[in-house]
Amino acid sequence: MTESVITTDAVTVTAVDKVFEAAAGQVVALSGIDLVVEPGEFVSLIGPSGCGKSTLLRLIADLDTPSSGSVEVFGTSAHQARVDQKYGIAFQQAGLLPWRSVAANIALPLELHGSSSVETRERVAELIALVGLDDFGDRYPDELSGGMQQRVAIARALAKKPELLLMDEPFGALDEMTREYMQTELLRISAETGAAVVFVTHSIPEAVYLSDRVVVMSPRPGRIAAVVPMALGSTASRADDLREDGAFFEMITAVREALHGGAPASSARGVENR
Amino acid sequence: MQAATVARAPSRRTRTAPPASRARARAWGFGALGLAALAALWELYKLLGPADGLVIGEVRVLPRTSDLAMPHIWETAGRLFEPVTRAEGARVLWLEVAIAASLTLGIAAAGWIVGVTVGLLLALVMQRWRLAESAALPWIILSQTVPLIAFAPVVKSWGSRIEIGAFEWQDWMSVAVIASYLAFFPVAVGALKGFQSPDRLHLELMRSYSVGWWQTMRYLRIPAAVPYLLPALRLAAANAVVGAVVAEVSTGLQGGIGRLVIQYAGQASGDPAKAWAPILGAIALGLIAAGSVALMGALARNYRRTEDAS
Numbered sequence: 001m002t003e004s005v006i007t008t009d010a011v012t013v014t015a016v017d018k019v020f021e022a023a024a025g026q027v028v029a030l031s032g033i034d035l036v037v038e039p040g041e042f043v044s045l046i047g048p049s050g051c052g053k054s055t056l057l058r059l060i061a062d063l064d065t066p067s068s069g070s071v072e073v074f075g076t077s078a079h080q081a082r083v084d085q086k087y088g089i090a091f092q093q094a095g096l097l098p099w100r101s102v103a104a105n106i107a108l109p110l111e112l113h114g115s116s117s118v119e120t121r122e123r124v125a126e127l128i129a130l131v132g133l134d135d136f137g138d139r140y141p142d143e144l145s146g147g148m149q150q151r152v153a154i155a156r157a158l159a160k161k162p163e164l165l166l167m168d169e170p171f172g173a174l175d176e177m178t179r180e181y182m183q184t185e186l187l188r189i190s191a192e193t194g195a196a197v198v199f200v201t202h203s204i205p206e207a208v209y210l211s212d213r214v215v216v217m218s219p220r221p222g223r224i225a226a227v228v229p230m231a232l233g234s235t236a237s238r239a240d241d242l243r244e245d246g247a248f249f250e251m252i253t254a255v256r257e258a259l260h261g262g263a264p265a266s267s268a269r270g271v272e273n274r
Numbered sequence: 275m276q277a278a279t280v281a282r283a284p285s286r287r288t289r290t291a292p293p294a295s296r297a298r299a300r301a302w303g304f305g306a307l308g309l310a311a312l313a314a315l316w317e318l319y320k321l322l323g324p325a326d327g328l329v330i331g332e333v334r335v336l337p338r339t340s341d342l343a344m345p346h347i348w349e350t351a352g353r354l355f356e357p358v359t360r361a362e363g364a365r366v367l368w369l370e371v372a373i374a375a376s377l378t379l380g381i382a383a384a385g386w387i388v389g390v391t392v393g394l395l396l397a398l399v400m401q402r403w404r405l406a407e408s409a410a411l412p413w414i415i416l417s418q419t420v421p422l423i424a425f426a427p428v429v430k431s432w433g434s435r436i437e438i439g440a441f442e443w444q445d446w447m448s449v450a451v452i453a454s455y456l457a458f459f460p461v462a463v464g465a466l467k468g469f470q471s472p473d474r475l476h477l478e479l480m481r482s483y484s485v486g487w488w489q490t491m492r493y494l495r496i497p498a499a500v501p502y503l504l505p506a507l508r509l510a511a512a513n514a515v516v517g518a519v520v521a522e523v524s525t526g527l528q529g530g531i532g533r534l535v536i537q538y539a540g541q542a543s544g545d546p547a548k549a550w551a552p553i554l555g556a557i558a559l560g561l562i563a564a565g566s567v568a569l570m571g572a573l574a575r576n577y578r579r580t581e582d583a584s
């Protein structure tokens with residue numbers, strides 16, 4: 001702890017390939033991926049369906065291992081980072097345990113790693129307030145809307161105060177209005193916690209609105225086609241009026257063109273332009 | 275048939291249920307209605323059916339309707355409140371049946387506990403090691419095809435040879451072992467299915483928490499198995515009762531309801547209504563056993579929730 005350099009990257013992906021052995025032959029999901037995410041930085045992964053976004057996120061989370069290359073999280077191997085609980089993760093489905101109340105779901109990672117019950121109760125109360133579910137601690141997941149469930153999942157991912165948050169299309173199942181609301185909430189939460197975020201999405205405006213940098217990926221094999229920095233000011237200072245700002249539309253255009261390989265092509269499969 | 279019952283996955287849909295008290299009242303209402311319908315059918319057939327039953331070839335497909343074969347409902351009910359025999363100081367019949375039934379219930383409960391324990395342990399081992407599942411599951415299914423009648427005397431004679439220090443094998447233990455033999459099966463199959471029910475999302479979540487097999491079991495697989503376990507436990511309770519009654523008969527254990535069934539059947543020519551008393555007792559026993567498990571289920575209400583928002 002004492003000897004670690006202050007400027008350690010949150011995520012360092014170096015020359016990573018990922019090949020799946022499928023019945024029909026090999027699938028090259030990722031090829032020659034290099035990516036650095038700085039502490040506190042918000043990075044989105046965007047690209048057409050099947051380009052390996054989820055695979056890359058799963059490698060960072062050590063839910064799968066690369067075929068070659070290395071993934072480091074805060075200066076240690078991805079595996080060690082998982083063991084040390086350096087990251088929190090949220091998926092497209094909230095994945096709450098239906099038999100646990102909202103509070104108990106948020107408390108799960110704390111309970112699993114032996115926090116005292118007083119500590120747990122205080123932290124859960126904090127998190128419930130953070131995601132704005134103050135009166136819902138005793139409710140059960142089947143009594144919540146999809147957006148509320150997703151907020152519980154985010155609170156759960158933040159329970160151990162991780163410095164890295166991994167999210168795979170967490171708002172993918174939400175309606176547009178809830179989604180925009182959740183995006184602003186996420187910006188607020190990530191500013192309050194100071195965590196770095198790796199965020200997988202299909203939506204260009206979502207990626208633009210949330211990110212410091214947008215990583216554009218292309219399929220077969222999955223590669224990083226471009227990295228587009230968002231010249232929109234710090235993520236902490238963004239608010240809903242940004243969505244109507246000219247700079248916002250410029251960034252959307254920049255990402256869209258990167259998706260189409262520089263040329264202003266008409267469509268990219270699997271990516272929403274709304 | 276048992277496997278099919280256990281394997282039925284709990285419905286993932288959340289229904290808007292009527293208030294619990296009203297639902298319960300309805301269930302009782304239907305139960306009572308069913309009983310009344312059965313009684314009416316009995317009397318109707320007795321009234322209208324052919325006196326000598328219906329015989330096709332050598333096989334009697336419908337029973338005789340004589341008072342000897344089918345006593346009136348009210349005669350059977352009335353008989354319950356008369357003494358067992360004409361001997362001085364004989365107990366009233368229902369009490370005699372109740373005493374025998376409670377002995378059988380105790381044995382069945384012991385068998386149920388042993389069976390449930392064995393079933394859960396087997397399911398745990400099979401969940402833990404794939405190899406164990408493929409090695410053990412066929413034998414577990416095969417075990418249920420061994421006829422109880424053949425198996426009971428063997429258990430009794432093996433048991434009688436067991437003597438460890440002060441411990442001596444009792445005859446009732448043989449009956450309990452046989453009851454547990456029928457009880458473990460639905461639990462093993464149901465629990466295994468339940469332990470395997472969590473989806474990839476939840477399993478990866480536990481993996482992201484970097485916890486081992488036992489914690490995944492405790493926090494995810496066991497709670498997820500509850501909706502599968504409740505019907506399995508109820509089936510196990512019914513099986514334990516049937517197993518205990520049949521085993522009492524085939525091992526010749528005294529004092530239980532199985533013994534009474536045989537004994538009173540022998541006296542049926544002189545006292546037909548009496549023979550039905552222990553049969554009613556056995557039915558009540560099954561209901562009590564299954565009902566107790568259903569009560570346990572009510573305590574585990576939260577584990578039957580689904581993930582979906584309603």
Ligand SMILES: Nc1ncnc2c1ncn2[C@@H]1O[C@H](COP(=O)(O)OP(=O)(O)OP(=O)(O)O)[C@@H](O)[C@H]1O
Nearest residue numbers: 020021022027029048049050051052053054055056
């Ligand atoms: N476990 C697996 N076994 C075999 N192939 C896999 C596996 N997981 C992913 N793939 C393949 O790897 C490629 C990338 O998949 P991945 O899920 O990472 O795509 P994605 O960019 O997340 O797509 P989407 O936007 O649709 O979620 C796909 O071609 C997919 O078929």
Ligand SMILES: [Mg+2]
Nearest residue numbers: 053054055168
């Ligand atoms: Mg994906």
